[in-house]
Amino acid sequence: MALVDEIEEIAKRRGFFWLSQEIYGGVSGFYDYGPLGALLKQNIEKLIKEHYLQEEKCLMIEAPTLTGIDPWVASGHVESFTDMTIECGKCGEAYRADHLVEEHLKVKTEGKQANEIQDMIETNKIKCPKCSGILSKVYDYNLMFKTYIGPGKTKLEAALRPETAQTTYMPFKRLFEIGRKKLPLGVMQIGKSFRNEISPRKALVRLREFTQAEIQFFVNPKEKNEWDISKVKDVEALVLTKQDQKKDGKPKKMAISDLVGKRLTNRMVAYFLAVSLLLYKKMGLDAKKLRLRQHKDNERSFYSSDTWDVEFMSEKYGRIELVGVADRTDYDLKRHQELSKQSMEVSVDGEKFIPHVIEIAYGIDRPLLCILESCIRQDGDRTYFSFPPSVAPYQAAVFPLVNKDGLPEKACEIYGMLRKKFLCLYDVSGSIGKLYYRQDEAGTAYCITVDYDTLKDNTATIRERDTKKQVRVFVKNLAGIIEKLTNGEINFEDAGKAIK
């Protein structure tokens, strides 16, 4: 059995994630993040957040996930956010009609309309895969979770948001005022979104409740191609354009400067694709499995003039879309203006216009799964996660060599000192080998051992997870050294005196 096939089982056992509501049989499309997964997820969010707040100078907002229906009428989600669905007349099971046809006939259905899918089902006499019952007509099923706000007759029709984007567009004019009427204006939102998928699959790849980090850049349309890409121009990527998908379907290696030079997309989209690639590498994703893919004309959302994804080619789950960078034009703001009768126009440098939006839409759950796939390692009977230290759930763990003679007390003292600076663990239950093994399984970056010499000369051993190399350092320098190692400011070999 390949290591990647064990990931879901390992994730459950070690506490990364498991199907939600297990004791009641589980609910598909919903996962709990366990103690390791929740910390790993926070570190992914932190990397993205810090980059956009500090480097791209974005504002951050947080809007509710439950809203009235108006924004989704404006955005087109009420009308168009649907999947073709079909139900069994006998057992009641529902299926995505296009997927059912694809699986049954081994054909592609991309771009096909509901009536064409209906024809294919009838012609080929496709029955319910579960009970062989007769299937209903294909119908459009809206993927928003709907509910009502307030009681009684005056209750308000409501929906859980299927994306954060619209909840950032609604207060645009207020944000523009707060940002002192300047463009570009970048606004980030990190939070939950919801899609009532018909048959969610593939662990964290297709969830009904998921976390997004979405950034909306409101820009003067001219700015899209005036963006400064100098910091990322030499970043290389495997690129699959919409043209190449029509031709040989093979991605080509090129630099970001080529992407712009060949006018394959605008400078802003190119820049944020590069930024995303760099962020994924920092998170520990296997760079060889990443590529950029442009949406084809028939797959692109109705609101977008150009969309690109960064994709991870998973050994287990196939192609996983990690982030979408889309030129949403002025579509959404115009629609909100029409429906709300509130002007979305701005006046900047003597020009009046409705801003365009470049959206960078990160999923947070999917990269977590890709990090596990990228970082899992087997080394003899040792299975471990080689997470980058800054992304690892715990940066360090502290053990006493033996559970007596004052060593636990000393180790606790060190643990107390370190845990003020970063997340770390104290463990005492088991032999030193067992203690190491347990931390390797959790992907803890550094293990610190306190032994008899520590009591004499106030030094301790740091062990690096991947290489199992060890260095000896002064206790008083431990916190600083672990911080420098975590931030990549020093090499492990230079952290202290090597132990042979």
Place this chain on the structure above:
Amino acid sequence: MALVDEIEEIAKRRGFFWLSQEIYGGVSGFYDYGPLGALLKQNIEKLIKEHYLQEEKCLMIEAPTLTGIDPWVASGHVESFTDMTIECGKCGEAYRADHLVEEHLKVKTEGKQANEIQDMIETNKIKCPKCSGILSKVYDYNLMFKTYIGPGKTKLEAALRPETAQTTYMPFKRLFEIGRKKLPLGVMQIGKSFRNEISPRKALVRLREFTQAEIQFFVNPKEKNEWDISKVKDVEALVLTKQDQKKDGKPKKMAISDLVGKRLTNRMVAYFLAVSLLLYKKMGLDAKKLRLRQHKDNERSFYSSDTWDVEFMSEKYGRIELVGVADRTDYDLKRHQELSKQSMEVSVDGEKFIPHVIEIAYGIDRPLLCILESCIRQDGDRTYFSFPPSVAPYQAAVFPLVNKDGLPEKACEIYGMLRKKFLCLYDVSGSIGKLYYRQDEAGTAYCITVDYDTLKDNTATIRERDTKKQVRVFVKNLAGIIEKLTNGEINFEDAGKAIK
């Protein structure tokens, strides 16, 4: 007009929070956090999170907010999480029946049953306050938002969670395994919860979607009164017991050790009340407005044997419950065991039992409002927020004295250096007085000014928000000094050479 009465208006203008979906007329009970509010909120979460992860060694998990209905059947929410509601037969408006009676008759209705409220309405001929229409019968209205998961006939009845707690109880046995079968086991969850209030009021005090930080300590019932309170025993608080509420209703000043000594509650509850008080003081809440109040027997939730709140006595909003510390006994785990048929029993040190739960349930939105009330200051025509530096949305801002002669370039360079370490702003638009004013309004802790001397001797001025005092420091030390000031490791006077 008192300063506190302006808080909602100021919050909207400066970007702390505003009613959600404003362009569509707003939806009551839902607020957007703007750029300053979102950062302030994150800092509140961070303080609580760091304390419980690092000091109390809790595990962190994250469960979905949307769940099947089973856990809420088990918890009693389907049956009992209701408010007495009444509707107008004419205009359709709905009201909380007990509140309507209280307002109309100026009486207390605490503890009254639906039929008693119904009688009071009929006897006093209370009509719809809006249109004088005849009111319906009083009925129990369930406060959970309900929806369905999946399509068609096999769809699953679902609800948005009204508390995080049950979503932590469900995977208890898995968490117990991951925590290596030890008690006490503390598990924290920070996330959204939802209550479909009939008439939400008071800005962030009563929201329909809100953020909680809830910690569940699974314990051997014996441990509740064996908890080490030595770190907090001398913490003093205004305490209002359930007995005193029956008598004079006056809180008494006492130390946490007295609370335990007089057997007013168990050591665990007392400890976490003290921890919460200390956290609120760190956040900048006015300590004089904080008190501990024990729930009376007739107000306590059915699952709890003893509950205490930390309350903030707001000048504008009255009594605000900030955190509830409750002894939930083994009620919830037992109920889940009954309904799911999965054992919740553990075996520890030769004993077999279902653990008890001590819950510490923080709201995150309410303290944010209380921080604004506690920190707003007027000083001549200057209105500012005296946030503790570690809680302030931005720790620092950097300006050039004038927008020419190479000063903006130098200021930008410093800004680039600082923003790698903490959140800061760069601003250049306006006179230095205007720049200071703007940062004071945002509660930015420190302003750094770059002037002609900076170009000569590489020093810059740091100005403290509250005192307007200034010191001169070397640019190379800036980041370290701001960090030490923020962490309270040095006094401002000792940060550099005083400028008179």
